[in-house]
Each structure stands twice: as structure tokens, then as C-alpha cells.
Amino acid sequence: MSGYYEKTCTAPVNIAIIKYWGKRDVSLNLPTNSSLSVTLSQDNLQSKTTIRADPSFSKTRLWLNGIEEDVSANKRMQTCIKEARRLRSLYEQQLLRDGNSDVVPLAEYNLHICSENNFPTAAGLASSASGFACLVYTLAQLYSLPNSTSELSLIARQGSGSACRSLFGGFVAWEMGVNYDGSDSIAVQIADEHHWPELVALICVVSDAKKTVGSTAGMQSTVKTSPLLKERIEQVVPKRMEEMVKAIKNKDFNMFAEITMRDSNQFHAVCLDSFPPIFYLNDISRAIIKLVNEYNAISSDYKAAYTFDAGPNAVIYTLRENVDELAGLVKRYFMGEERGQIPSSFRVDAVPILEKGS
Numbered sequence: 001m002s003g004y005y006e007k008t009c010t011a012p013v014n015i016a017i018i019k020y021w022g023k024r025d026v027s028l029n030l031p032t033n034s035s036l037s038v039t040l041s042q043d044n045l046q047s048k049t050t051i052r053a054d055p056s057f058s059k060t061r062l063w064l065n066g067i068e069e070d071v072s073a074n075k076r077m078q079t080c081i082k083e084a085r086r087l088r089s090l091y092e093q094q095l096l097r098d099g100n101s102d103v104v105p106l107a108e109y110n111l112h113i114c115s116e117n118n119f120p121t122a123a124g125l126a127s128s129a130s131g132f133a134c135l136v137y138t139l140a141q142l143y144s145l146p147n148s149t150s151e152l153s154l155i156a157r158q159g160s161g162s163a164c165r166s167l168f169g170g171f172v173a174w175e176m177g178v179n180y181d182g183s184d185s186i187a188v189q190i191a192d193e194h195h196w197p198e199l200v201a202l203i204c205v206v207s208d209a210k211k212t213v214g215s216t217a218g219m220q221s222t223v224k225t226s227p228l229l230k231e232r233i234e235q236v237v238p239k240r241m242e243e244m245v246k247a248i249k250n251k252d253f254n255m256f257a258e259i260t261m262r263d264s265n266q267f268h269a270v271c272l273d274s275f276p277p278i279f280y281l282n283d284i285s286r287a288i289i290k291l292v293n294e295y296n297a298i299s300s301d302y303k304a305a306y307t308f309d310a311g312p313n314a315v316i317y318t319l320r321e322n323v324d325e326l327a328g329l330v331k332r333y334f335m336g337e338e339r340g341q342i343p344s345s346f347r348v349d350a351v352p353i354l355e356k357g358s
């Protein structure tokens with residue numbers, strides 16, 4: 001058998017509106033609570049991955065944003081590749097049993113993997129989510145895997161928890177599951193990317209810098225030291241998940257906005273409750289929170305909802321009718337010449353919630 005096989009795919013970023021923060025099993029990447037996110041349109045923020053399988057490759061190699069990385073040092077990447085290969089092997093056996101004589105033994109071939117993001121890596125803009133989702137999706141395409149998207153989400157989850165949600169477009173829940181082996185800790189779609197076309201995300205890039213405390217280390221510290229986390233995972237999140245699903249299904253922006261902001265606040269509160277405390281927000285992030293609150297105060301309904309992941313960059317959800325007004329406000333407030341302290345990289349992009357991975 002000769003020749004190579006190659007696939008290129010893209011995967012979008014997702015931004016959680018009910019945050020995943022805490023692992024009950026670090027090696028299987030099982031969370032302490034369920035979470036829910038919105039997948040953004042991929043034109044603005046996406047990962048793109050090309051994978052080539054070739055019998056002549058002497059080892060599997062990886063390039064991230066043009067720079068070669070040591071795959072053997074990246075355990076999560078290895079786990080994803082191993083799991084995808086295992087599924088491919090099973091599939092090959094199935095094909096052989098079904099009488100196909102020309103099955104290509106792709107599972108045995110080494111791979112060359114090239115992945116790039118069109119946005120800053122590891123700056124709290126969900127680069128690991130789109131990156132691992134893209135890796136798993138591209139492997140599944142290369143291997144022609146017959147598995148469902150939720151089954152593939154089990155693999156992406158082991159690369160990076162939030163990655164399991166980026167395999168779907170639209171509104172996506174990651175159900176924490178109860179099984180010790182993680183077999184029910186999967187992503188499921190709540191509503192597809194066409195469900196709520198009026199919803200838009202404004203991405204406010206406050207900083208392109210790499211985050212100071214990585215998610216995994218931060219989560220482990222919070223799980224060990226924060227008494228507030230217990231309250232959050234037992235008393236708060238289960239109810240919020242139900243309410244948020246309702247808000248999405250009914251396209252109830254008021255409910256959606258309030259839960260989104262409260263959940264972002266509580267996530268940063270458990271970070272602050274960790275010991276030593278973890279700070280992801282900076283002065284500009286806090287000024288954005290204040291601005292959104294003031295904007296919301298001028299009408300009886302919420303018009304905008306901020307949320308922050310493990311970094312200072314804000315995502316503000318709003319309805320399309322408010323985008324120009326809100327983006328103008330944010331730009332005037334933060335990008336006016338008198339605001340010397342704002343980094344020159346500060347920018348605001350409006351991203352629709354459409355389409356999923358291709």
C-alpha cells in the first residue's frame with residue numbers, strides 16, 4: 001500500500017455561558033459540573049488543522065502555528081490520537097468482517113499534524129477548545145469514522161474539557177456524567193446554529209498576552225482550596241443549567257443575560273476564593289462590566305451580557321439590533337485618545353452565532 005491520505009478541517013471557538021471550572025478526575029478530564037456554551041461563527045475565530053497519514057513517515061510530528069512541538073511531551077494530544085486510532089482500528093476490523101478487501105490500514109500510519117489559529121493562542125479566547133475539537137474532527141474525517149458527534153466529544157474532552165463543546169454549532173451542553181470511566185461525560189446540542197440568529201457576540205480583545213495561570217492548574221487549586229466551589233457545583237449550577245436551557249429554547253434574552261453574567265461573576269468569585277487567589281480580570285475587564293451594567297440600567301430589559309473566561313478578554317452577548325450602539329459605546333469609551341492606558345491591541349469584533357465546523 002502506498003501514497004498518503006490527507007484532510008483539512010476547521011473548528012470554531014465556543015464561549016461558555018455556564019462555566020466549566022473544576023475536575024473530579026484529572027486524567028480523564030471529568031468535570032465537577034455540567035457547562036453550557038455558545039459556538040461562535042468561525043470566520044473570525046477558528047482553528048484549522050491539516051493531518052496527513054503516510055506509511056513512509058517514521059514518526060508522528062506536530063506543528064502549532066508554524067512551530068514544531070514535541071508530540072511526546074503533549075500527553076493530551078497523544079491521548080486524542082490514540083483514541084481516534086483505536087476507533088479507526090475497530091472500524092477497519094468491521095470493514096474486513098463485512099468483506100471489504102481493500103481496507104487501508106490508516107490506523108498504523110504515522111501522522112503529520114499542522115494546526116493554526118487565526119487569533120491569539122492561550123489568551124483566554126478558547127484556543128484549546130477549537131484546537132482540540134479541530135484535531136479530533138479532522139482525525140475522524142481522515143479515518144472516515146462512523147461515530148456520532150457526541151461519541152467524538154468523548155475524545156475531544158480528553159484533549160481539553162471545553163473542546164468537547166466545539167464539535168457542535170449553536171448552543172451546546174457538556175453533561176458532566178456520573179460514570180467513573182467518563183463514558184457519559186459528553187457534549188450534546190441544545191439548539192442548532194440557526195435557532196437564534198439575532199444573538200451576536202462582541203469580542204473585546206483586552207490583551208493578547210498568554211494567561212498567567214493555565215486552566216488545569218487553576219482548576220486544581222480551586223478544587224483543593226475553595227469552599228465556595230462546593231456550593232457552586234452542588235447548589236447553583238444544576239438549577240442554572242435547567243434555566244439556561246429554557247432561556248435558549250424560548251430565546252429569552254433577559255433570562256439568558258442574567259444567568260450569563262451571574263455565572264461569569266461566580267466563576268471569577270471561586271477563582272478569588274482559591275488560595276492563593278487567582279486573578280483573571282484586570283482593570284479594563286472590570287470597566288467593561290461597569291459599562292455593560294450602566295448600559296443595561298437605561299432600559300427595563302437587559303440589552304447586553306458580559307462573560308469572561310480565564311483571561312481579561314470580554315465577550316459581550318447582545319441582540320443584533322443593539323450591536324452598532326453597543327460596539328460604538330465600547331469603542332468610544334475604551335478607544336478614545338484620552339484613554340492612554342488601553343493597549344493598542346484593544347479591539348472589538350461582532351461575531352454572529354452561525355454555522356459549525358466544516
Ligand code: DP6
Nearest residue numbers: 016019020160161162215216309310
Ligand atoms: C474558564 O477547557 O481550557 O474557559 O480541560 O484543563 O483544558 P482543560 O480546561 P479548559 O477550561 C476552560 C475553562 C473556561 C470555562 C469554560 O470554557 O467552560
